[in-house]
Amino acid sequence: MDIQDCPIENYLFSDTEQIFHHLYDGMNVNQANASQHRIWVTGLIHKEAYFLLPELQEVFDNLPLVKPIYNNHSVFLENIYSDIADDICTDIDLKDNLLKACDRIRYCADLDCSDVNRLRDSWKDKFQKLRDQSEKEKMIFALLTIRKAKEYWRSKITPGHEWTRSGSDYRDQLLLKIAKFYSEQGDNPNPKYHLSVFFKILYQKFLEGK
Numbered sequence: 001m002d003i004q005d006c007p008i009e010n011y012l013f014s015d016t017e018q019i020f021h022h023l024y025d026g027m028n029v030n031q032a033n034a035s036q037h038r039i040w041v042t043g044l045i046h047k048e049a050y051f052l053l054p055e056l057q058e059v060f061d062n063l064p065l066v067k068p069i070y071n072n073h074s075v076f077l078e079n080i081y082s083d084i085a086d087d088i089c090t091d092i093d094l095k096d097n098l099l100k101a102c103d104r105i106r107y108c109a110d111l112d113c114s115d116v117n118r119l120r121d122s123w124k125d126k127f128q129k130l131r132d133q134s135e136k137e138k139m140i141f142a143l144l145t146i147r148k149a150k151e152y153w154r155s156k157i158t159p160g161h162e163w164t165r166s167g168s169d170y171r172d173q174l175l176l177k178i179a180k181f182y183s184e185q186g187d188n189p190n191p192k193y194h195l196s197v198f199f200k201i202l203y204q205k206f207l208e209g210k
Helices: 016-023 047-051 054-061 077-090 092-096 098-104 116-129 133-146 150-156 167-183 194-208
Strands: 068-070 157-159
Touching (some): 016 098, 047 150, 054 077, 077 092, 077 150, 092 098, 098 116, 116 133
Antiparallel strands (some): 068 157
């Protein structure tokens, strides 16, 4: 799911934006609606954003491989969120589709969406002041819903110097650990874990022969 919407022919919903708003309730999957869909769109802007959720900090911390590095330090996801927010004003797609993007995160009513600079400043100001973890998560999901995370995953998270193979090989190993996290969410995954919820629905439809 990117900022731009895509028209769809011969379907209940005319474009991906309509699917998005029917499929998600705030930062959570609307599971009652999701089971009705034949086309799903990701809630976060790129698949790479699903590799950077706050709960995955434990995966980065406990990786049995070479530890991942971000800006010459061990990976601390809140530093990455801050950098993603800093770069909001450089995102041309976000600037050109600001109203649509902000409509996706309307559950964060305190953000100033009048322009990208004010969106950046209001997000950072609120995030720095928050102490409640659930409210912080809401802000993180809002950020990852509208701001691309691909470049941070692909080029800025790197293995330590002792890693002797390619960076892509390292990320593949890290992805396996992240996939394990999602696979262990159980029979009733939290609706904020979109991938786990969708795989559960797919499995149920398979069992039902649909």
